[in-house]
Amino acid sequence: MSRPVEEALRAALWPGDPGYDEARRVWNGMIDRRPAVIARCSDAADVAAAVRYATAAGLAVTVRGGGHNVAGLALADDALLIDLSPMRSVEVDPVRRLAVAGGGALLADLDGATTPHGLACPVGVVSETGLGGLALGGGYGWLARKWGLTCDHLTAAEVVLADGSTVRVSEDDRPELLWGLRGGGGNFGVVTEFTLRLRPVDEVWVRSAVYPVEQAGDALRAYRDAMPSQPDDLQLVGAFKRAPAADWIPARLHGQPVLAFTTVWLGAEGGPQAAAELFADCPPAGSFERVMPFAELQAMGxxxxxxxxxxxxxSGYLADLPADAVDVLVRYAVDGLTRYSTIDLGYFRGAVARVDDDATAFPSRDASFICSASAAWDDPAGDEHGRGWAGGLLRDLGPWRSEGSYVNYTQRSGRSAAEVYGAHRYARLAALKAEVDPANMFRGNHNIAPRPLASEGRLR
Ligand SMILES: Cc1cc2nc3c(=O)[nH]c(=O)nc-3n(C[C@H](O)[C@H](O)[C@H](O)COP(=O)(O)OP(=O)(O)OC[C@H]3O[C@@H](n4cnc5c(N)ncnc54)[C@H](O)[C@@H]3O)c2cc1C
Known part of the structure; x- marks a missing residue:
């Protein structure tokens, strides 16, 4: 179906139009960019017409899913913004355990449609995040150790390519493009529909626990030593942050930097024992346990x-957490952790590591820990401190970092895609890019430059 360009831009917003400033706002308040035009798209035909318009007008293109990218990649000055936020519908086939979600759906839209059936796709932990960017970059959350990444559950997609054509992608149809969509970070076209495999979910057992920073080293060492032998039903993440004034946290810790652990147990029973054993030698200063529906867990963040x-x-991956690395984490928590900032530490392995390294574009499946520093503040005067603190932590963790980084928690630089994917994977991605987007229309991302693989000819 081809739609005239003027019709696709019928709902477009131009600078000065009412609603233009609201539509160019994204999650990160640091990002203040002014697109040439915002094409609000309702279906694939709208997207295709917007792509053709951009080509004719010589405009660069960016794509907005949920607008939650940490580096604000959805927006660029003077580009045409393809805004998918009108495309948030989700349809569920509970028998085949599949969901079909619009390219602009949020995690809340997906969970809202699947969880009433006792099903879920593994996604992230904050339901306001966009499915688009999350799935195309990887996507990990509470179900990752048990079931894997969001991109591992992408079975098919509808994609508008740079030439304005709309294609269906699956294991049988353009499998190399499906490979690239599974972790390649939105480089290959506009995904207007995601078909996702669903998993059964039930109530979950959740425990929050806090440690004062003085005990954080012991707690992190217990975490490091215990996780490799834990069952996939157990997901446990740590975060340095300033303690909220919750009644289960001792008052002396309120507002102080603490190490908070969240344990999620997905099995039928056994969570309390598993969590108690893990920290038997290192009890927390305060803790809080409850059983909740999976949907509630998804909205907890x-x-x-x-x-x-x-x-x-x-962010970066850590191969291990030796004592010196723990010291670095604690030092940054004590020194420079502002009111809203966090240092997050998660442990992967499980189902993430069981997927073949070549099966998807997502790199670094053998990583153990992921550490993210997220500086947050209100006053622009804090910009330098925020960047310096978060960047400094990852720099100082350098000796223990393993190769690559998570594309969805990476700031953009000229080399960011090469660093995320490593040379071998980058070459395969570049060959795919040369096939489907030779003029690099889709470059509002961690960009893979189109460059064919000399020896391997055309890709499927
Ligand atoms: C509060 C918060 C919590 C988070 N929690 C998690 C988490 O638990 N797990 C995790 O893995 N990540 C998490 N993230 C990171 C998140 O995965 C990325 O920020 C992701 O890029 C957000 O996707 P989006 O669609 O909202 O972003 P956008 O800013 O809209 O887009 C991000 C990138 O993806 C491209 N894109 C988006 N949709 C499409 C599409 N349909 N077709 C083609 N390209 C598209 C855009 O062009 C852009 O390059 C979190 C981020 C935030 C801000």
């Missing part, structure tokens, strides 16, 4: 990082 604040997030 909402509001923790509200849209509009100024953010600088960066």
């Amino acid at each position: 909402d509001g923790s990082e509200p849209a509009g604040r100024r953010y600088y997030t960066t």
Whole structure:
């Protein structure tokens, strides 16, 4: 179906139009960019017409899914913004355990449609995040150890390519493009529909626990030693942050830097024992346990990082957590952790590591820990401190970092895609890019430059 360009831009917003400034706002308040035009797209035909318009007008293109990218990649000055936010519908086939979600759906839209059936796709932990950017970059959350990444659950997609054509992609149809969509970070076209495999979910057992920073070293060492032998039903993440004034946290810790652990147990029973054994030698200063529906767990992180604040997030993988690395983490928590900032530490392995390294574009599946520093503040005067603190932590963790980084928690630089994917994977991605987007229309991302693989000819 081809739609005239003028019709696709019928709902476009131009600078000065009412609604233009609202539509160019994204999650990160640091990002203040002015697109030439914002094409609000309702279906693939709108997207295709917007792509053709951009080509004719010589405009660069960016794509907005949920607008939650930490580096604000959805927006560029003077580009045409393809805004997918009208495309948030989700349809669920509970028998085949599949969901079909629009390219602009948020995690809340997906969870809202699937969880009433006792099903879910593994996604992230904040339901306001966009499915588009999250799935195309990887996507990990509470179900990752048990079931894997969001991109591992992408079975098919509808994609508008740079030449304005609309294609269906699956394991049988253009499998190399499906490979690239599974972690390649939005480089290959506009995904207007995601078909996702669903998993059964039930109530979950959740425990929050806090340690004062003086005990954080012991707690992190216990975490490091215990995780490799834990079952996939157990997901446990740590975060340095300033303690909220919750009644289960001792008052002396309120407002102080603490190490908070969240344990999620997905099995039918056994969570309390598993969590108790893990920290038997290192009891927390306060803890709180409850059983909740999976849908509630998915919304637990909402509001923790509200849209509009100024953010600088960066991250890296750690092969291990030796004592010196723990010391670096604690030092940054004591020194420079502002009111809203966090240092997050997660442990992967499990189902993430069981997927073949070549099966998807997502790199670094053998990584153990992921550490993210997320600086957050309100006053522009804090920009330098925020960037310096988050960037400094990852720099000082350098000796223990393993190769690559998570594309969805990476700041953009000229080399960011090469660093994320490593030389071998980057070459395969570049060959795919040369096939489907030779003029690099889709470059509002961690950009893979189109460059064919000399020896391997055309890709499927
Ligand atoms: C508060 C918060 C919590 C987060 N939690 C998690 C988490 O638990 N797990 C995790 O893995 N990540 C998490 N992230 C990171 C998140 O995955 C990335 O920020 C992701 O880029 C957000 O996707 P989006 O669609 O909202 O972003 P956008 O800013 O809209 O887009 C990001 C990139 O993806 C491209 N893109 C988006 N949709 C499409 C599409 N349909 N077709 C083609 N390209 C598209 C854009 O062009 C851009 O390059 C979190 C981020 C935030 C801000």
